[in-house]
Amino acid sequence: MSDTEQAYTSYEPGAAVAAGSIPLCVPELRGNEWRYVKECLDTGWVSSVGPFVEQLEKSVAGYVGAAHGVATSTGTAALHVALLVAGVKPDDEVLVSDLTFIAPANAIRYANAWPILIDAEPVYWQMDVGRAIEFLETQCKWTDGKLVNKVTGRRVSAIVPVHILGHPVDLDPLIEVANKYGLAIIEDATESLGAEYRGRKTGNLAHIGCFSFNGNKIITTGGGGMIVTNDPASAAKAKYLSTQAKDDPVEYVHKETGFNYRLSNVQAALGCAQMELLDEFIAIKRSIAAEYAKAFAHLPGVTMMSEASWARSIFWLNTVLVDEEEYGEDSRALMKRLARRGIQARPLWEPLHKSQALQGVQSVGGEVADDINRRALSLPSSVGMTPEQVQEVIGAVCEPGRVTR
Numbered sequence: 001m002s003d004t005e006q007a008y009t010s011y012e013p014g015a016a017v018a019a020g021s022i023p024l025c026v027p028e029l030r031g032n033e034w035r036y037v038k039e040c041l042d043t044g045w046v047s048s049v050g051p052f053v054e055q056l057e058k059s060v061a062g063y064v065g066a067a068h069g070v071a072t073s074t075g076t077a078a079l080h081v082a083l084l085v086a087g088v089k090p091d092d093e094v095l096v097s098d099l100t101f102i103a104p105a106n107a108i109r110y111a112n113a114w115p116i117l118i119d120a121e122p123v124y125w126q127m128d129v130g131r132a133i134e135f136l137e138t139q140c141k142w143t144d145g146k147l148v149n150k151v152t153g154r155r156v157s158a159i160v161p162v163h164i165l166g167h168p169v170d171l172d173p174l175i176e177v178a179n180k181y182g183l184a185i186i187e188d189a190t191e192s193l194g195a196e197y198r199g200r201k202t203g204n205l206a207h208i209g210c211f212s213f214n215g216n217k218i219i220t221t222g223g224g225g226m227i228v229t230n231d232p233a234s235a236a237k238a239k240y241l242s243t244q245a246k247d248d249p250v251e252y253v254h255k256e257t258g259f260n261y262r263l264s265n266v267q268a269a270l271g272c273a274q275m276e277l278l279d280e281f282i283a284i285k286r287s288i289a290a291e292y293a294k295a296f297a298h299l300p301g302v303t304m305m306s307e308a309s310w311a312r313s314i315f316w317l318n319t320v321l322v323d324e325e326e327y328g329e330d331s332r333a334l335m336k337r338l339a340r341r342g343i344q345a346r347p348l349w350e351p352l353h354k355s356q357a358l359q360g361v362q363s364v365g366g367e368v369a370d371d372i373n374r375r376a377l378s379l380p381s382s383v384g385m386t387p388e389q390v391q392e393v394i395g396a397v398c399e400p401g402r403v404t405r
């Protein structure tokens, strides 16, 4: 499979487009990738230890201003380990965004804990922090030094805010309440490497943060992830759990069940080359977003995602809301029409409260997530898009002859 095909596999078949067309979001390998990977092959450092793993850990941690980085095999693995490091125990409950890719909720289930799904807010589509706080303050009670869900009787131990589409969650009020009740915050910053919240980088806003280097993310190692934290004990624990929990690496003594969640040196080599390009990639993503925003500003029924005054988004996937009445076509019809022109667009994820995989899970609201899901469409956002391709997408969305009803 080519990289391009690989990046498609997770998308709706309805949105698939042929080669030679404009994909949604594919990797951009234009720096030292070949050189660093060749170095791995030349030196024999191809497996789970090697200089690039440590270099990538330092580079990502340093970039977001965190003291420590721990590389992992995927972003989902990073989330799983981060939850365990943060002290999430079986049967605990963990607040998580309703409108997100399912990975963080899956990670909560891997830890044998239960997600509580918090609706999105309507402006930036992120976790509705006000609703999360209201849930903690009114639906939970403080007993025996812990916060307990009044309905289920389970302990609430952590919050996983997901910075979706490259824009940060409004985190400060949530951090304040989390501190009040001793809850851990595990940032899912997998879609937002480089984004800023009030001048600080996402992933390093609270206790522990997670990144992904999957093929469709802003930088890629093919597959990979990273935990960042300022706490040396948490970093050591994350390394321990993600490397099979070896208590004595010579005698192979294990006191706990660990995981093989290591990133290989070859993957890390790719990551080191990609990190050198990150700022340039962010600038490109932002300029693609600006082009779309300018073009759609006066197009009735199409609203481009926006950026809060307190945020610097990386516009990972440029997404619009389509109003069927005003635009004359709904988001799915637009998707299909774009596909016929060789342009790959994709809806956002089914809100988690609708997911069969999470049946019976408690949710707070969900109407906003449903409404966004119905209207949203992500447009091509690859760093390697040419200006002509951006104009082609704009032209197709603005096409005057579109089907009206």
Ligand SMILES: *Cc1c(COP(=O)(O)O)cnc(C)c1O
Residues within 6 Å of the ligand: 074, 075, 076, 077, 100, 101, 102, 103, 104, 162, 188, 190, 191, 211, 212, 213, 214, 224, 225
């Ligand atoms: C990509 C992503 C992840 C992690 O994905 P991996 O493929 O496991 O690296 C986690 N959460 C969200 C919201 C994501 O978009």
